Amino acid sequence: xxxxxxxxxxxxxxxxxxxxxxxxxxxxxxxxxxxxxxxxxxxxxxxxxxxxxxxxxxxxxxxxxxxxxxxxxxxxxxxxxxxxxxxxxxxxxxxxxxxxxxxxxxxxxxxxxxxxxxxxxxxxxxxxxxxxxxxxxxxxxxxxxxxxxxxxxxxxxxxxxxxxxxxxxxxxxxxxxxxxxxxxxxxxxxxxxxxxxxxxxxxxxxxxxxxxxxxxxxxxxxxxxxxxxxxxxxxxxxxxxxxxxxxxxxxxxxxxxxxxxxxxxxxxxxxxxxxxxxxxxxxxxxxxxxxxxxxxxxxxxxxxxxxxxxxxxxxxxxxxxxxxxxxxxxxxxxxxxxxxxxxxxxxxxxxxxxxxxxxxxxxxxxxxxxxxxxxxxxxxxxxxxxxxxxxxxxxxxxxxxxxxxxxxxxxxxxxxxxxxxxxxxxxxxxxxxxxxxxxxxxxxxxxxxxxxxxxxxxxxxxxxxxxxxxxxxxxxxxxxxxxxxxxxxxxxxxxxxxxxxxxxxxxxxxx
Numbered sequence: 456x457x458x459x460x461x462x463x464x465x466x467x468x469x470x471x472x473x474x475x476x477x478x479x480x481x482x483x484x485x486x487x488x489x490x491x492x493x494x495x496x497x498x499x500x501x502x503x504x505x506x507x508x509x510x511x512x513x514x515x516x517x518x519x520x521x522x523x524x525x526x527x528x529x530x531x532x533x534x535x536x537x538x539x540x541x542x543x544x545x546x547x548x549x550x551x552x553x554x555x556x557x558x559x560x561x562x563x564x565x566x567x568x569x570x571x572x573x574x575x576x577x578x579x580x581x582x583x584x585x586x587x588x589x590x591x592x593x594x595x596x597x598x599x600x601x602x603x604x605x606x607x608x609x610x611x612x613x614x615x616x617x618x619x620x621x622x623x624x625x626x627x628x629x630x631x632x633x634x635x636x637x638x639x640x641x642x643x644x645x646x647x648x649x650x651x652x653x654x655x656x657x658x659x660x661x662x663x664x665x666x667x668x669x670x671x672x673x674x675x676x677x678x679x680x681x682x683x684x685x686x687x688x689x690x691x692x693x694x695x696x697x698x699x700x701x702x703x704x705x706x707x708x709x710x711x712x713x714x715x716x717x718x719x720x721x722x723x724x725x726x727x728x729x730x731x732x733x734x735x736x737x738x739x740x741x742x743x744x745x746x747x748x749x750x751x752x753x754x755x756x757x758x759x760x761x762x763x764x765x766x767x768x769x770x771x772x773x774x775x776x777x778x779x780x781x782x783x784x785x786x787x788x789x790x791x792x793x794x795x796x797x798x799x800x801x802x803x804x805x806x807x808x809x810x811x812x813x814x815x816x817x818x819x820x821x822x823x824x825x826x827x828x829x830x831x832x833x834x835x836x837x838x839x840x841x842x843x844x845x846x847x848x849x850x851x852x853x854x855x856x857x858x859x860x861x862x863x864x865x866x867x868x869x870x871x872x873x874x875x876x877x878x879x880x881x882x883x884x885x886x887x888x889x890x891x892x893x894x895x896x897x898x899x900x901x902x903x904x905x906x907x908x909x910x911x912x913x914x915x916x917x918x919x920x921x922x923x924x925x926x927x928x929x930x931x932x933x934x935x936x937x938x939x940x941x942x943x944x945x946x947x948x949x950x951x952x953x954x955x956x957x958x959x960x961x962x963x964x965x966x
Contacts, residue, residue: 466643467585467586469639469643470581470585470639470640470643470644471582471585471594471597472639473635473636473639473640473643473644474578474581474582474598474640475578475597475598476632476635476636476639477537477540477541477574477577477578477636477640478574478575478578478579478598479632480544480571480574480629480632480633480636481517481544481571481574481575482575482609483609483612484513484548484567484571484609484626484629487609487612487613487625487628488509488510488609488613488622488625488626491613491614491616491617491622491625492506492507492509492510492746492747493747493750493751494617494621494622495509495560495622498622499554499555499556499557499560500556500557501557505557506557507675507743507867507868507871508557508561508564508675509560509561509564510739510743510867511671511674511675511864511867511868512561512564512565512568513564513565513567513568513571514568514739514860514863514864514867515565515568515667515668515671515860515864516564516565516566516567516568516569516572517568517569517571517572517856517860518572518667518857518860518861518864519569519572519663519664519667519668520568520569520572520573521572521573521575521576521853521854521856521857521860522660522663522714522853522854522857523655523660523853524536524572524573524576524577524850524853524856525576525850525853526655526656526850527573528573528577528580528647530655532646532647533577533580533581533644533647534640534644534645534646534647536573536577537573537574537577537581537640537644538637538640538641539570540570540571540572540573540574540577541574541633541636541637541640542633542637543566543569543570544567544570544571544574544629544633545629545630545633545634545637547563547566547567547570548567548626548627548629548630548633549626549627549629549630550563550566550567551563551564551567551626552623552624552625552626552627553623572856572860575852575856576852576853576855576856578598579598579836579852579855579856580848580852581644582594582597582598583840583848583852598836609742612625612628612761613625613761614759614760614761614762614764615761616628618756618761654711656705656709656711656712658705659702659705659706659709659712659714662697662698662699662701662702662705663698663699663702663714664698665694665695665697665698666694666695666696666697666698666699666701666702667695667698667861668694668695668698669691669692669693669694669695669698670691670692670695670699670865671864671865671868672691673688673691673692673695674864674865674868674869674872675868676688676691677872714850714854715847715850717847718843718847718850718851718854721842721843721847721851722842722947722948722949723838723839723840723841723842723843723948723949724839724840724842724843724851724854725947726839726944726945726947726948727835727838727839727855727948728839728854728855728858729858729941729944730791730831730835730941730944730945731835731839731855731858731859731862732858732859732861732862733862733937733938733940733941734828734831734832734835734859734862734941735858735859735860735861735862735863735866736862736863736865736866736934736937737798737802737828737866737934737937737938738828738863739863739866739867740863740866740867740869740870740930740934741802741824741931741934742764742767743866743867743870743871744870744871744874744927744930744931745764745821746760746764748927749763749764749817751923752810752920752923752924752927753810754810763814763817763818763821764821766818766821766822766825767821767822767824767825768825769822769825770821770822770823770824770825770826770829771825771826771828771829771832772825772829773826773829774794774825774826774827774828774829774830775829775830775832775833777829777830778790778794778829778830778832778833778834779833787833787834787835787837787838788834788838788945788948790830790831790833790834791830791831791834791835791838791941791945792942792945793827793830794826794827794828794829794830794831794832795827795831795938795939795941795942795945796827796942797823797824797826797827797830798824798827798828798831798938799827799935799938799939800823800827801820801821801823801824801827802824802931802932802934802935802938803932803935804820805820805928805931806928806931806932806935807928808924808927808928808931809924810924831941836855838948838949839851839855841949842949866934866937869933870930870933870934873926873929873930873933874923874926874927874930875926876926877922877925877926877929877930878919878922878923878925878926879922880922881921881922881925881926882918882919882922884922885918885921885922886918889914889918
């Protein structure tokens with residue numbers, strides 16, 4: 456792709472700050488409620504399975520509305536959509552903070568996800584537009600910190616706000632940043648032309664939304680409804696399959712679908728979308744699981760749990776800065792390969808964790824895990840767009856955010872369901888070993904045999920604790936197996952040529 460002439464953009468630094476603020480707000484809210492979930496569960500009278508809807512409803516709504524961002528931006532103008540999204544996101548954040556029941560919270564989180572869906576792709580598109588080709592590596596490293604560090608630091612910030620105030624402040628904290636970003640974008644972001652003649656593909660969007668919504672409902676409610684023994688789950692599965700089938704057929708046969716089919720002919724972007732899907736699954740699922748693991752199994756106070764998880768974000772920031780500086784000297788695919796290996800190794804180490812593992816071990820492991828994600832993310836943003844035509848750039852950024860959100864929602868739903876299900880299975884397996892004939896059990900048989908209510912309660916608590924440890928370790932193994940196939944996708948990517956996006960300068964700090 457040829458070099459693009461450098462354009463003079465007034466107030467570039469201020470626009471960058473506002474775009475970063477919007478990106479950080481949206482990405483923070485995907486995980487900031489993780490640590491606060493046990494407190495929200497009591498306030499909203501919800502079960503463990505139900506309270507995870509607070510996370511998945513937001514991510515699913517964001518996933519559905521991310522896909523048409525490119526069309527909406529072209530139809531109404533990037534700046535106008537940016538401002539509407541920022542205002543709507545800030546207002547719905549306040550509504551989440553005052554919710555009194557679980558249905559209210561889920562409804563407000565859905566609205567928050569709908570408004571927040573455009574923030575990440577629009578901020579990325581804005582950064583790509585205001586920086587010349589030779590500085591886009593730097594811009595993507597800066598922008599990527601907001602996308603990657605936000606979800607990782609979310610539990611830490613949520614833990615402190617919950618401990619110092621209460622869980623409602625994990626939503627109220629968006630107000631000052633939302634106001635600043637909105638005012639800044641209104642004042643400094645250049646106006647963009649709106650194309651009034653564009654026609655929206657309502658059918659394509661409708662079947663896509665049905666597919667995503669049906670699939671997420673199936674994952675969220677399957678565990679509580681006994682999966683395919685439930686008519687509701689069967690209906691949701693049929694909705695998902697039919698919606699995805701009609702969407703794919705329509706996209707390939709329609710003259711003007713809301714997702715342009717030719718965008719998938721770009722090999723770099725297509726492989727990048729699959730890598731981003733896997734990154735989304737691992738990044739948010741691990742964060743969603745680690746918070747209750749620390750609090751419930753490890754007996755960590757909420758603020759300590761947040762503090763222990765914070766180095767994951769620091770590792771990501773450091774790796775992204777290093778990757779930004781190395782990208783002009785080292786093939787980005789090699790950096791991504793290094794990141795994937797480090798990520799998989801950290802998850803492999805977690806498969807042997809018990810609550811007796813030291814805080815230092817957790818901190819070192821999660822720091823390396825964050826570093827692995829950082830080494831994947833920065834080169835991915837450069838290589839994915841290296842060969843994509845500029846006219847499809849906004850649509851490409853929307854698709855990357857879409858796959859990250861879909862992966863995150865699926866990862867959280869699947870791993871949460873597996874923790875519950877495997878915990879029950881392992882409990883029944885361990886129960887089979889509780890017999891006086893088991894020589895390993897004979898020494899404690901007199902005390903722990905369930906002959907009295909107290910002994911039965913103690914024994915059941917011990918079995919449940921051990922079963923949950925095994926269930927979590929199985930989930931860490933699943934996440935490790937999810938990350939390894941990303942190495943094969945790197946073989947499909949082509950490195951950017953000289954003069955393409957981000958090859959001349961990739962420093963992770965803005966000059």
